[in-house]
Amino acid sequence: MREIDGPPMREIDGRGFWDRVAFAAWRSAGRLVEPAAALLLRERERRGKEEGERLAERRGIPGRKRPAGPLVWVHAASVGETNAVLALISAMQEEGLGILLTTGTVTSAKIARARLKGNAIHQYVPLDVPRYCARFVRHWRPGLAIFVESELWPVAMDELSRHGVPLVVVNGRMSPRSFRRWRQSGPLGRSIMRRISLCLAQTGDDAARFKALGMDKVMVSGNLKFDAPEPSAPAAELAAFRETIEGRPVFLGASLHPGEDEQVLAAAEKLRAVRPDLLTILAPRHPERAPALADLCRNAGLTPALRSAGDMPDMTKPVFIADTIGEMGLWYRLADVTFLGGTLIPHGGQNPIEPAKLAVPVLHGPHTANFAEIFAALRAADAVGEVNGADDLAAQAEALFANPEHRRQRVDAATHCIQSLTGALQRSFDALRPYLPVKPAVTRTGEAG
Template structure:
């Protein structure tokens, strides 16, 4: 595919998006009815806002969902301390709640506009960002091209490309190069990710490591933690976190297999999408398993089999309830989820083998003995049973996971260093703006005779 053909395709993408824009309201309303959009703030998806743009330079930072938002929050904190306004956009209700709970009022949060020309144009006209920073694998063609047309520097941080994403872009290499060439810098998670970005036309590309390991777990309600631990008592327990459809069924089967040897077993299930909690509770009950749900404040009684963590933004709470955590989207589904948060919260990590999206993290954990892969429910049950029966091995595995995370740290500093060439001019601009405001105030005082 030629460069000219690729640019024609991208132009057609923008034109089609513009034509569809009048009809997108139906889609947003549908998502609102499904609880996937904030009814009070859905206009933000069209690039509209009631918040005035502050004076001075502004950095637009975008993170898609909870995982990316958690990873990038320490970087946002660093930027916000530099006397530069930070506008943070996210794409989901859960990530918006995370920002509201933990970021405070020193940053501006908005829902990211739809990747349609009228919405993006309205957003950029209002906010006029001086720098755009996106996280991980957020590639939105219209937004990237419009930022490029306005000569606004774009930096992709914590960048990663899964096997599937890389293969898809590789088939459309001319389109990929037309998009990725708009990035002023790509800061990749690993050498493999860096090679993939370079192969798709990104320049320059550096490696920082994973920002997730430099982020502190969000604070938790210690009273809630104490209550849950008291209710669980000395019962054997393990957790399955960030589970997807089909994996909860496996958890129910594993629970029943393990209760033969551990009659007091409690299984903690934290679905990736809590909106599925009702259907999951019904499924567990068909297996004869009594369920307690955190969203209802249910008491964990001696005969409770499943404790469901069906609340948003409380992963740190649930991981502190156990020493063993299976990380989902790895037995059913593809790609896995990030194992670093469980490892840094002192749990032995178990996972299915479909962990392509976090290959580097898993390779490090497995090499050091902090994680183990299983291929099916029998292996999962066997691994949990082994760790229950071998507490010394469990302690060694937990220590290895934590040591791996500590050895991986430093990504935040490397990322900030990569951003410095873009931030320094904004700091000068901020100082000049402040000085101009001070001069204007002094002139007014002189005219009034103060």
């Protein structure tokens, strides 16, 4: 693992006049907005972005008792970060450590409930308000905090610093756009970076940006997503779908965002003109968009089937809307060709590692900044295809459908590329080990010594 050279490591104690001024101003602002927090949370609940029965957790009020023993707080923003860090969580559990995982979205909470094992607890992360964060840290008393990728919350980080809790960023990512914003934040940004004990960055470019922002200890560990297991699929469900599909060609639009639906559906109709038995699976990034997606299909003269309604694909319904959470492993395994969403619009793309691991050839649009180095490696290996719009998508997808050997070559290239980039899990755990809380010694009588 490579360490990025920089100035000697500083103590994370908030020293310096501008450091204190910056954080005092930020905390004061947080106190001022606290009265509006309840209204914000209720509005988010109305839009399906919060669980009503767990809103108190967003105010730092615990929904569970703290378990006995050393505890590591792991924070992951949403689904991608959660999936990336699960293997690291398992490694820490094998060391006998308790785990508190926080996330900020309803979708990631459902993933956490389904996939966390053993003594791990899930809570929603508190809003970055002084009273909420202080309440949260006082109750859970973590011995170590781990923030995943680019989740940097000033008040929470300051609260950890006040309690002497080391903070490590794992799978650290800093896009050029985020870097410019942090550079503009002045003393506050530098103060935030000084509260991080160690940053394990995905790439050399990410590490250089973190270092330029004033972070002391930065290492390049690689991307944990390469080491994450592929999404699973229940064997019975997979067998039932394969029996129902009965050898039909399957085109998957995965993790679609608004602005892409029409283009993918238009490409699918072009493909269906050549392959009348084509089944198109549309998996929106946010399942709550399914009604709008169904209306789009009906307006195009197509009758959709919906996973959430318990439908199964049939010949009278050429489009199947996969509007559930945690089932991408099923849809990738059924697909012959996949278009990966978030790439035909300026979103920055979604993670191409999962479909690559599940042996389905991937097509994507030009907007891949969120996973630039991964896409670049896959393109260099001729493992993916870039498309521009519906016509190009239809043409390249048909070329893959028509040539099984070409599909196999793409899949093999992607598999070899991904395998060559693994190893971040072990490197990250080795770097974390000195920061892990120490379990209390046990005497012969079984009491902590």
